[in-house]
Amino acid sequence: MDELEPLTAPPTAKDILDAQERIRPYIHRTPIITSEKMNDLSAASNVRLFFKGEHLQKTGAFKARGALNAVMTHRNRAKAGAFVTHSSGNHGAALAWAARTMGFVAHIVMPKNAPKAKIEAVKSYGGIITFCEPTLQARETTAQQIQEQTGSVLIHPYDNYDIIAGQATATLELIEDAAQPLDAIYIPVGGGGLLAGAALANHYFGKARVVGCEPEQASDAWTSFKTGNWTPVQHPNTIADGLKTSLGRKNFPIIQKHVDDIILLSEDELKRAWDIVVSRTKQFIEPSAAAGVAAALKHDTQGSVGIMLCGGNMSLSIIDHI
Amino acid sequence: MDELEPLTAPPTAKDILDAQERIRPYIHRTPIITSEKMNDLSAASNVRLFFKGEHLQKTGAFKARGALNAVMTHRNRAKAGAFVTHSSGNHGAALAWAARTMGFVAHIVMPKNAPKAKIEAVKSYGGIITFCEPTLQARETTAQQIQEQTGSVLIHPYDNYDIIAGQATATLELIEDAAQPLDAIYIPVGGGGLLAGAALANHYFGKARVVGCEPEQASDAWTSFKTGNWTPVQHPNTIADGLKTSLGRKNFPIIQKHVDDIILLSEDELKRAWDIVVSRTKQFIEPSAAAGVAAALKHDTQGSVGIMLCGGNMSLSIIDHI
Numbered sequence: 001m002d003e004l005e006p007l008t009a010p011p012t013a014k015d016i017l018d019a020q021e022r023i024r025p026y027i028h029r030t031p032i033i034t035s036e037k038m039n040d041l042s043a044a045s046n047v048r049l050f051f052k053g054e055h056l057q058k059t060g061a062f063k064a065r066g067a068l069n070a071v072m073t074h075r076n077r078a079k080a081g082a083f084v085t086h087s088s089g090n091h092g093a094a095l096a097w098a099a100r101t102m103g104f105v106a107h108i109v110m111p112k113n114a115p116k117a118k119i120e121a122v123k124s125y126g127g128i129i130t131f132c133e134p135t136l137q138a139r140e141t142t143a144q145q146i147q148e149q150t151g152s153v154l155i156h157p158y159d160n161y162d163i164i165a166g167q168a169t170a171t172l173e174l175i176e177d178a179a180q181p182l183d184a185i186y187i188p189v190g191g192g193g194l195l196a197g198a199a200l201a202n203h204y205f206g207k208a209r210v211v212g213c214e215p216e217q218a219s220d221a222w223t224s225f226k227t228g229n230w231t232p233v234q235h236p237n238t239i240a241d242g243l244k245t246s247l248g249r250k251n252f253p254i255i256q257k258h259v260d261d262i263i264l265l266s267e268d269e270l271k272r273a274w275d276i277v278v279s280r281t282k283q284f285i286e287p288s289a290a291a292g293v294a295a296a297l298k299h300d301t302q303g304s305v306g307i308m309l310c311g312g313n314m315s316l317s318i319i320d321h322i
Numbered sequence: 323m324d325e326l327e328p329l330t331a332p333p334t335a336k337d338i339l340d341a342q343e344r345i346r347p348y349i350h351r352t353p354i355i356t357s358e359k360m361n362d363l364s365a366a367s368n369v370r371l372f373f374k375g376e377h378l379q380k381t382g383a384f385k386a387r388g389a390l391n392a393v394m395t396h397r398n399r400a401k402a403g404a405f406v407t408h409s410s411g412n413h414g415a416a417l418a419w420a421a422r423t424m425g426f427v428a429h430i431v432m433p434k435n436a437p438k439a440k441i442e443a444v445k446s447y448g449g450i451i452t453f454c455e456p457t458l459q460a461r462e463t464t465a466q467q468i469q470e471q472t473g474s475v476l477i478h479p480y481d482n483y484d485i486i487a488g489q490a491t492a493t494l495e496l497i498e499d500a501a502q503p504l505d506a507i508y509i510p511v512g513g514g515g516l517l518a519g520a521a522l523a524n525h526y527f528g529k530a531r532v533v534g535c536e537p538e539q540a541s542d543a544w545t546s547f548k549t550g551n552w553t554p555v556q557h558p559n560t561i562a563d564g565l566k567t568s569l570g571r572k573n574f575p576i577i578q579k580h581v582d583d584i585i586l587l588s589e590d591e592l593k594r595a596w597d598i599v600v601s602r603t604k605q606f607i608e609p610s611a612a613a614g615v616a617a618a619l620k621h622d623t624q625g626s627v628g629i630m631l632c633g634g635n636m637s638l639s640i641i642d643h644i
């Protein structure tokens with residue numbers, strides 16, 4: 001475990017196994033959840049669904065894996081003892097947690113209109129928050145300023161090979177722990193860290209069809225995949241707030257090469273899938289995590305199917321509406 | 323396992339162990355859930371909370387235990403091959419499931435204003451629904467008519483020793499499976515089947531303080547316990563819909579004898595506890611299941627604490643409010 005150099009190319013099989021060993025002492029090996037009632041919902045007969053419960057991961061999302069792996073592989077470069085990122089979502093909390101876990105500080109740039117729950121989560125892990133205007137440009141500029149002023153190491157949420165290697169470990173565990181070899185794997189896609197990691201993990205260690213699952217209202221990965229031209233997202237508007245980001249530049253070629261298909265989900269399909277998962281399994285997932293389920297239900301799935309429940313961080317003001 | 327006669331007195335230690343063996347092949351041994359973040363919320367230091375996840379039980383609630391035990395112990399009397407009960411909540415679905423599991427039919431009397439989700443649940447387990455006016459008298463009269471017309475065996479939701487013995491197995495497992503001997507056990511109380519069973523299980527197999535947890539807005543068990551006089555509930559009005567019922571006549575003396583205290587929770591305390599459980603553990607529970615958590619947080623808990631998460635059946639129209 002001496003390889004503390006950041007990756008400069010897409011993760012190899014060994015890179016993913018190294019990441020798994022590196023982060024293993026600090027993260028949860030989340031359970032594979034099965035449900036007869038969920039199996040019965042599939043149109044095809046004899047479908048077996050295996051849900052990977054990353055909503056039960058540290059910080060409530062798979063993001064803890066990539067963030068921790070990146071902090072660990074970049075730590076020799078963090079001479080100022082600090083990391084920095086910009087995030088309105090789960091990566092900010094994950095980096096704050098990962099940095100603190102390894103004895104570092106994390107600066108998190110957040111849009112000033114970020115949800116209170118996300119701000120509280122970053123604070124609870126000791127992250128130092130700098131607020132900025134809610135534009136991508138303001139976020140990047142502010143993060144760069146902090147990087148220059150503090151000597152912090154920037155960890156991008158997904159456009160980073162060490163992040164991709166860390167996220168790949170979620171799918172590696174899904175492949176290792178499912179009771180059967182998987183015929184298909186359904187993975188939500190936003191920036192593409194999880195999907196690129198899943199595609200590589202399956203390429204090296206599995207034999208499933210890998211399907212990316214994206215909201216119609218944030219369909220840049222689908223467009224990029226279908227046209228072969230990287231296309232940024234335009235005005236994303238979906239309840240799956242974790243999937244609003246544009247596909248990463250490093251992620252896209254991996255996805256082009258190793259993902260079998262990307263399919264789109266309507267808001268109604270996402271809501272219905274969220275409702276089904278929560279009511280049938282009693283597992284509280286965030287809307288982004290419903291994307292894989294919605295796709296599997298829609299896609300005339302066959303055989304053994306792995307589905308990534310990527311996170312469980314969601315505002316709970318809903319209790320007021322009961 | 324020949325004892326297929328219904329109990330005529332409060333369950334003994336052997337009765338509870340027999341019930342456990344009887345129902346074991348058909349129910350889930352639900353997990354004990356722990357959470358460092360939840361432990362940290364307690365006022366006292368070194369508190370360890372052990373949550374019994376009965377929201378993950380068959381039919382989504384502990385009610386499956388009692389219903390199945392009652393169906394199995396009453397089956398020799400069910401010459402017409404049918405059972406009947408009245409229920410607006412989880413017992414109806416549980417009896418339908420239990421009857422079908424044992425090859426019987428179940429008639430479920432439901433108020434005509436019952437929530438759609440509860441009606442769907444009963445139907446999904448093959449229950450035959452008869453709707454009636456939404457009064458206790460209409461429910462009891464209708465159930466009695468069905469009993470007479472069909473020769474069905476009536477299984478009361480909680481005022482029944484075999485139900486109590488079945489529900490006791492949830493607390494028995496909590497005692498058996500928690501990593502430490504429990505100092506206190508917090509149990510929601512509505513009709514008192516779960517609480518009476520918990521008190522007996524702890525009396526025979528544990529050494530904890532047993533605390534009943536009841537909404538202020540449905541405080542009949544508290545009043546009965548504190549005054550020593552059985553007092554029916556008046557105009558219950560709480561989000562903890564499973565706890566609105568009056569304490570059972572058979573349940574009350576068991577609770578008087580073996581429960582250490584009953585404490586009351588405000589609606590705000592119940593909502594806050596629900597919010598905390600769902601956001602911290604990502605386990606989707608119903609509001610009634612928040613009662614034990616609310617009480618443990620309020621009650622300056624010490625040591626090892628068992629908390630019954632009694633169910634997870636709750637309307638999900640809340641997704642429309644995200």
